Amino acid sequence: QVQVVESGGGLVKPGGSLRLSCAASGFIFSDYFMSWIRQVPGKGLEWISHSSNSGTYTNYADSVKGRFTISRDNAKNSVFLQMDSLRAEDTARYYCARVGADGKADVWGQGTTVTVS
Amino acid sequence: SYALTQPPSVSVAPEETARITCGGSDIGSKSVHWYQQKAGQAPVLVIYYDNHRPSGIPERLSGSNSGSTATLTISRVEAGDEADYYCQVWDGSSDRMIFGGGTKLTVL
Numbered sequence: 001q002v003q004v005v006e007s008g009g010g011l012v013k014p015g016g017s018l019r020l021s022c023a024a025s026g027f028i029f030s031d032y033f034m035s036w037i038r039q040v041p042g043k044g045l046e047w048i049s050h051s052s053n054s055g056t057y058t059n060y061a062d063s064v065k066g067r068f069t070i071s072r073d074n075a076k077n078s079v080f081l082q083m084d085s086l087r088a089e090d091t092a093r094y095y096c097a098r099v100g101a102d103g104k105a106d107v108w109g110q111g112t113t114v115t116v117s
Numbered sequence: 118s119y120a121l122t123q124p125p126s127v128s129v130a131p132e133e134t135a136r137i138t139c140g141g142s143d144i145g146s147k148s149v150h151w152y153q154q155k156a157g158q159a160p161v162l163v164i165y166y167d168n169h170r171p172s173g174i175p176e177r178l179s180g181s182n183s184g185s186t187a188t189l190t191i192s193r194v195e196a197g198d199e200a201d202y203y204c205q206v207w208d209g210s211s212d213r214m215i216f217g218g219g220t221k222l223t224v225l
């Protein structure tokens with residue numbers, strides 16, 4: 001079935017780094033943009049980054065620009081989020097999502113939790 | 118930057134109709150998507166392109182979008198509809214996904 005599964009979350013100290021992974025299956029991965037969206041406990045959803053289907057084009061929220069890097073490996077049906085210079089306010093659950101036409105996030109993973117402390 | 122405004126909470130009795138609004142500048146010219154997030158779970162797309170339902174989403178959920186307000190309507194509300202609901206658009210000028218702040222639906 002169509003799904004995405006995140007991994008790589010954990011506890012990291014301020015200033016540290018972490019790399020999240022998202023493995024996709026059940027669809028033609030190279031046809032889709034992919035996004036990372038996060039949610040601070042008890043708060044709303046925040047889009048943080050997306051990658052075009054080829055990986056050529058990427059964009060970031062101001063809150064993470066210059067610190068986070070999105071990349072993808074279409075041969076391995078995976079998208080990644082390299083998070084550097086982590087701050088306490090980056091503590092959140094991070095979701096990977098497939099982005100369909102008109103920017104709808106039509107497939108979500110269960111998320112992976114990042115704690116910066 | 119583009120912003121979407123939702124009421125923090127909406128309460129409704131079972132079998133009544135819940136309406137959750139999403140305000141934004143000329144939002145009627147954009148495609149609005151809605152997500153349902155139940156406690157402890159990932160968000161799920163429930164309405165896309167203003168008023169289309171993905172397979173498996175009940176007909177009780179519907180959407181509309183005009184002018185400066187998009188609306189998610191849930192008819193004959195059930196206890197299982199209790200969740201947070203988020204509206205979302207793609208802002209072409211910034212090339213970013215924009216979410217509303219979310220609305221907590223409480224079934225009385």
